[in-house]
Amino acid sequence: MRRMEREHYGRLLRLAYLTLDDGDHPLSRARRAVAGAMRVRRGGYPAMRARLVAILLTDPPTGRHRLHGLLFEPARIGPGPVRAALLESPRHERLAYLLRRDGLTAPEVVAELSVHLPVGFGDVDRIIDAVDGRTDMDEAAQRAEIEAFEPDLVRLRPPLAVPSARRAAVAGVVAVALLAVAGAVSIRMDDGRGAPAVVGPHAWRASGAPTVDEWPSQGGLLHDARLLRRAADAWRDDHRDPPLGRVAVLYAGTVDGASLVVLRDSPGPRDTPSVAQYFERRRSRGVESVRKLGTDAGQLVMVGMTWRYLVPPWLRDVRVAVPSGRAPDWRPVAVRDGLSAPLPWHWFTPRCQNYLVFQMTAGSWTVTQLASNDPRSAAPRVWFRDPPEQGERSRWAALNAVACSGAATLSESGDLRLGRLWSGELPDGGGRATLLTVDASTPWGAPGRSLLISEDGQALSERGGTNSDHTPSGETAAAAVWWRSSRRWHLLAAAGPGVARLKSVGELGSHEDAADRRSGSPLLVVPGPRAGAAARLPVVQVVAYEPDGDRTVVTPR
Known part of the structure; x- marks a missing residue:
């Protein structure tokens, strides 16, 4: 072995x-x-x-x-x-x-x-x-x-080829560097020692938009000051991912026979907090995971491999579904003292990037999050550009495409904004489809992606391009993808109502759109080479023109 x-x-x-x-x-x-x-x-x-x-x-x-x-x-x-x-x-x-x-x-x-x-x-x-x-x-x-x-x-490494007269000076510089490193380590180890902060139960109510900073400390072991101090010191001693700033407790309790303390740090306004999970079990103790949150907004936190999640108190009526289904099979999730009941273990299999779909209410709003079964992964929040009357079926298809069909890489995305630019019948009897746009908050300013999906969320194309790194709103969004029917390739481009027209230029010649009869928004479908007849797709760009003369270029990928 x-x-x-x-x-x-x-x-x-x-x-x-x-x-x-x-x-x-x-x-x-x-x-x-x-x-x-x-x-x-x-x-x-x-x-x-x-x-x-x-x-x-x-x-x-x-x-x-x-x-x-x-x-x-x-x-x-x-x-x-x-x-x-x-x-x-x-x-x-x-x-x-x-x-x-x-x-x-x-x-x-x-x-x-x-x-x-x-x-x-x-x-x-x-x-x-x-x-x-x-x-x-x-x-x-x-x-x-x-x-x-x-x-x-x-x-x-071979010794430095320097004259003997300079070796003493080099040795002195190295010695000073070593002392500086030792001093920095000792200062860091002593900095911030002490019990972690405990946030009061009503702190979040004072904010109209509470964040992780107002997340109250919960759990049955908050009274165990020695446990909290051991957990905070163990995280401070972590050489790979130590905390920044003050350490605070999110949760302290007994889970499956182990003492658990979940901590977060306070890096300041220019960075997002990290969350550490400290376990004490029979014959073992220590920090078992540290991950950086995608945002400082309240989000679910997977607790080890216990099939449970920490839930901030302002998110209520929690329900969950596996995104691989054709339709959502929502299951209510019981939450007690900030910790959810365990979810069915057979849901946690390598599919759909290991993410589940959660929906909760925050006041009068419905909050959607994609949470992983890995405590080191983020839980991106999902926003929909479409109004609610578009229907739960289309939104579920979009979630299915994001999690299961590669419309986004969730571990790198941060929060997601999903939009539907077009829905209709594909040429050559290709059936009904939707052109979906996906914008991610991480990395900032990155261009969005588009995907042609079926009514049940299955990918019908590879990822396409959008103009979302330039457009300020969904109304002026545009996207283009290549789609292959049984006979030939087609360039399909669509845009929001704030775009006046679309025009394709390149190896397929110049083509302009005709507005879609149902939506009134620009739609451009250009026949391409026959399927299998070309070793590569033509080089094409789509220009989106706004009424005021502004324009952006979209390149299908």
């Missing part, structure tokens, strides 16, 4: 290092990523590799200490042809290439990455072809170079 674990560690470390090859201290960062991946105990190497991919794409590890990079480096002379070629590619393309050379097929690579990135079969083939062309090596030779690379072999 230990020999097998060493083999897994070596393969995972090689994959992580080659992905992180161009940054500071890639070996230290790769080791930390692999250590997180190898905590997966079931599923063997494929499960560890999947966890490593998630870490590399969603939570890039930082180096533990700069002195490691100062004293050590990988034992190598220079990059071989494959490593040199990979250094010319962005990290996600390196990862796709390495997964392909690790034995996965192109569809398997897409399945591994599409949870986190918009990637298709053609992207994988293009990445492989690019490395083949740069190296002029066949697959066997590329594999041989990769497998011969052992980043975990290290050697001391």
